[in-house]
Amino acid sequence: MLRSYALVHGEDQWRRAAFEDASLAPEDWAVQLAWEVVEPEAPDAPNATPPPAAGLAFDPWCRLYHSLPEAGQVERTLWAAYDLLDPQSQRPAPVALFEAAPLPAGEFSAIAQPVGALDEPRGLAVDADGRLFVAERGAGRILIYDLWERRLLRKLVLAGARPLDLASDGRRIYAVVEGSPDLLVLEARSEPRRLPIGLENLSRIAAGPAGGLWLLLDAGAQDARIVRLDAPDDVLAVPFATDIEFQEAETLVAARLPGEDFRRFSIQPGATDELPPIRARDYDGRGIVRTPDGRIGFWTRRGFRHAVPARVRYVSEGRVTTFRLDSGEFQTVWGRLFIDACIPANTQVRVHCIVADEPPEGAVLLRSPPANTETVEIRRPDLSPPMPPVALLPADNARGLRLHRRETGRELPWVRQREGDLYETYELPVIAEAGRYLWVMLDLSGNTRSTPRVRSLRAEYPSHDLLRRLPRLYSRDPPAAEFLRRYLAIFEGAWQDLESRAFARRALLDPHSAPPELLPWLAGFVGLVLDERWPVERSRVLIEEAIWLFRFRGTVPGLKRFLALYLGRDVILIEHFRVRGLGGAVVGGDSPLAANAILGAGFRVGGALGEPGQVAVLDQGRPADGFAVHAHRFSVVIPLTLTSEQREVVEHILILHRPAHTRYDICTVDAGMRVGVGLYTGLTSLVGRSAGFDQLRLGSSSLGRHAVVGRPAPGTRVGSGRLGGDTRVG
Known part of the structure; x- marks a missing residue:
C-alpha cells in the first residue's frame, strides 16, 4: 500500500x-x-574612539592598495606573494603609488607628487577597467589613477565637499561625502551626479556582488547602524561598527572596534540571520576588504592579515x-x-x-x-x-x-x-x-x-493495516493491539521499502534517474560502452541519445553532437573540400554557398589552427596538390581550452566514430586566432573571453599563442574617451 x-x-x-x-x-x-560568541582569553581592550578610517582595495591583478591618511600616501602591496604558513616566504616591501616621478606631458600635465603630497587620503575603490579612485578628504577631491598606464587621469574637485569612502559596482563609483545626505555617482571620464538618499551621518559604503548598496551610519559609535539603499526602513543595529564589506553575494561583514570580532549577516529576501563571527586579531579599526579568494582582510601593525572563523559556544x-x-x-x-x-x-x-x-x-x-x-x-x-x-x-x-x-x-x-x-x-x-x-x-x-x-x-x-488481517483476538485489548501494531511496523517497513522500489523500478530504465553504478548496465541495452572519463551527467544524456547517435554515426551532425555532449559546448566541424578553390577567408557556416564567399587569399586551415606539418598552405589560391590537401580530411574547431584528458577523450571519439578512410585535425583556442593561419570569418574566428587569451606573464606565456600584450586603447568604447584628448574624429 x-x-x-x-x-x-x-x-x-x-x-x-x-x-x-x-x-x-x-x-x-x-x-x-x-550559539553565542566565545570571547578570547585575553582580548584587547576596545578603544572607545576608533582611529580615522583608511581605505583598502584590490585591483584586477590581485594587487592590494592601502591608504595612509597621516602620511598622505597610498601604498601598493603584492598580496599573493606572501604566505603566512610558509616561514621562508618574505613579505615584499610596499611601493608608494604617488611618488616623485613626473607624469606624461600633454593633456595630463606633469605634476610632481612627492611622498606625503596627498592631503588625508581615505577611501579607495577600483573599477572594472583597473582605475584607482582615491578619496582625498583634506583637499576635497577624488583622484583617478590609471593603474595600467601608471598615470593620473583626473583630479575631480568637489566644491566644498570632503569625500570619506568609495565603493565600486564595476563601472560606477559611489562616494560618501562628509556631512551630506546624498551620494555621488561617477565614472572615470564622466562628471559626478548626486544620488539623493536623505540619510544623515553617512560614514561607509559597500556594494553587494549581486547588486545593491549598503550604508553604514555613525561609524564607531554606540548607535552605529547599517541600512540598505533600496530599503532604508530596514535598519540593522551593529554598535561600534567601523566598516562593512561583502564576503559573498549574501554575506555582509561588519567590522567593529580593535580587539572585537567581526559580525556576519546572511542577507536574504525578507530575513536577516546572523552567522558565526570571524576573529580579527590586531585589527587596526580603520577598514576591511574582500580578498580575491573570498576572505576578509584587514590591516594590522604587522601588515595585512586575514580574518579566521571564531569559536562559538552552543x-x-x-x-x-x-x-x-x-x-x-x-x-x-x-x-x-x-x-x-x-x-x-x-x-x-x-x-x-x-x-x-x-x-x-x-x-x-x-x-x-x-x-x-x-x-x-x-x-x-x-x-x-x-x-x-x-x-x-x-x-x-x-x-x-x-x-x-x-x-x-x-x-x-x-x-x-x-x-x-x-x-x-x-x-x-x-x-x-x-x-x-x-x-x-x-x-x-x-x-x-x-x-x-x-x-x-x-x-x-x-x-499499516496488518492488524485488520489478523484474527480479532489479537486486537481486542487496546494496549496489546498498540504494541502489536508497533511490532509489526518493523517488518511492514521493510516490505514497504521493497514494494516502493518495485513500484518505482521504471526509474532504473531512465538514464536521468538510474543510480550512477547502473549506467554501464543501462548503456548495454543500446550497445554502448561508457567511458569512465565522462562526467556522470553527460553520460546520462549520451545514453538517452545513443540510438540517434548510432543512426548518424560517421556523419557531420553525428560527430558534432557526440563531441558537444562530452564538452558541453557546440563545436565547429569543417570539411576541407568545402574550402577548396581560390583559397581565402570564408564568411558564414559550412554550407557550400558560404564556402564560396571569398574575401582574400593566402589563408590556410589545419590542425591546431595551422600547426606546421599538419596543414596544407594555399598559395594565392593554387594548392600544389588539391587532392592531398582536401580529400577525406576535416578539422574540428573546439572553442575551449582542453586538458590532456579531455583531448584524449576527443581523439578517442573521433577514432571510433569517424569514417575509417578520413583524417582529422583538432583545433582548440590554445593556439589563438592568427590571420593567415586557419582564420575563416564565421567559422574559426572566435572573439571574446572564450578565445583562450590571457594577459602576458613573463616566463609562462608564449607571445602569439595564448597571451595578449596591452589592452584596448582609449576611445574604442563609447563613454570611455575624451574628445581632443585620447579620441580623434576622422
Whole structure:
C-alpha cells in the first residue's frame, strides 16, 4: 500500500515553526542549537574612539592598495606573494603609488607628487577597467589613477565637499561625502551626479556582488547602524561598527572596534540571520576588504592579515515545534517519522508527537523566530498552519523518543544522498493516539562544542493495516493491539521499502534517474560502452541519445553532437573540400554557398589552427596538390581550452566514430586566432573571453599563442574617451 507524507523542509516552512534556544543555519536551512560568541582569553581592550578610517582595495591583478591618511600616501602591496604558513616566504616591501616621478606631458600635465603630497587620503575603490579612485578628504577631491598606464587621469574637485569612502559596482563609483545626505555617482571620464538618499551621518559604503548598496551610519559609535539603499526602513543595529564589506553575494561583514570580532549577516529576501563571527586579531579599526579568494582582510601593525572563523559556544538544549500537519482524514493512524539529520558524537535529538482530531479550545503555543535572527518577514503569515494547543504540550520533564539511523538510507525508492552530504536519514514510529492533525516537537541537546542539525522531516500516513488481517483476538485489548501494531511496523517497513522500489523500478530504465553504478548496465541495452572519463551527467544524456547517435554515426551532425555532449559546448566541424578553390577567408557556416564567399587569399586551415606539418598552405589560391590537401580530411574547431584528458577523450571519439578512410585535425583556442593561419570569418574566428587569451606573464606565456600584450586603447568604447584628448574624429 502506497503512503502519503507530510513534509517540513526549507527556509519558509521552518520559519513558521516555534523556536526555543534554536536557530536556522542559512547555508542549508537546517535546525540547530543557538550559539553565542566565545570571547578570547585575553582580548584587547576596545578603544572607545576608533582611529580615522583608511581605505583598502584590490585591483584586477590581485594587487592590494592601502591608504595612509597621516602620511598622505597610498601604498601598493603584492598580496599573493606572501604566505603566512610558509616561514621562508618574505613579505615584499610596499611601493608608494604617488611618488616623485613626473607624469606624461600633454593633456595630463606633469605634476610632481612627492611622498606625503596627498592631503588625508581615505577611501579607495577600483573599477572594472583597473582605475584607482582615491578619496582625498583634506583637499576635497577624488583622484583617478590609471593603474595600467601608471598615470593620473583626473583630479575631480568637489566644491566644498570632503569625500570619506568609495565603493565600486564595476563601472560606477559611489562616494560618501562628509556631512551630506546624498551620494555621488561617477565614472572615470564622466562628471559626478548626486544620488539623493536623505540619510544623515553617512560614514561607509559597500556594494553587494549581486547588486545593491549598503550604508553604514555613525561609524564607531554606540548607535552605529547599517541600512540598505533600496530599503532604508530596514535598519540593522551593529554598535561600534567601523566598516562593512561583502564576503559573498549574501554575506555582509561588519567590522567593529580593535580587539572585537567581526559580525556576519546572511542577507536574504525578507530575513536577516546572523552567522558565526570571524576573529580579527590586531585589527587596526580603520577598514576591511574582500580578498580575491573570498576572505576578509584587514590591516594590522604587522601588515595585512586575514580574518579566521571564531569559536562559538552552543547552548546545551533547544527545542523546535512544527506547525500543524494535516492528513486530511479524521482518526488517522500515523505511521513512521523520517528525519534527515546530522547528529555528531555527544549530541542527541529526541522527538515528541502530538496528535488530535479536534484541538481543544484555549491558548496555543506562540510562534517564535529562530535565535540569531535579526529581522524576519514571513510571506503570507495568514497561510501558516496553527501551532499546538498549550494543553496538549508534553510535561517539561518528559523525554521524547530517540531516533534510529536507517542502514538502508532514505525511504524514498532509489534516492541517494549527494556525495559528501553529512546528513543521514533517521526513523521512529509515531507513538500517539489516532487523529487527523500532527505536531512534531524536536528536542536538541549537545555538549556546547557541537550541535545536531535537522534538515527536514517527513511524517508517513496512514500506518499499516496488518492488524485488520489478523484474527480479532489479537486486537481486542487496546494496549496489546498498540504494541502489536508497533511490532509489526518493523517488518511492514521493510516490505514497504521493497514494494516502493518495485513500484518505482521504471526509474532504473531512465538514464536521468538510474543510480550512477547502473549506467554501464543501462548503456548495454543500446550497445554502448561508457567511458569512465565522462562526467556522470553527460553520460546520462549520451545514453538517452545513443540510438540517434548510432543512426548518424560517421556523419557531420553525428560527430558534432557526440563531441558537444562530452564538452558541453557546440563545436565547429569543417570539411576541407568545402574550402577548396581560390583559397581565402570564408564568411558564414559550412554550407557550400558560404564556402564560396571569398574575401582574400593566402589563408590556410589545419590542425591546431595551422600547426606546421599538419596543414596544407594555399598559395594565392593554387594548392600544389588539391587532392592531398582536401580529400577525406576535416578539422574540428573546439572553442575551449582542453586538458590532456579531455583531448584524449576527443581523439578517442573521433577514432571510433569517424569514417575509417578520413583524417582529422583538432583545433582548440590554445593556439589563438592568427590571420593567415586557419582564420575563416564565421567559422574559426572566435572573439571574446572564450578565445583562450590571457594577459602576458613573463616566463609562462608564449607571445602569439595564448597571451595578449596591452589592452584596448582609449576611445574604442563609447563613454570611455575624451574628445581632443585620447579620441580623434576622422
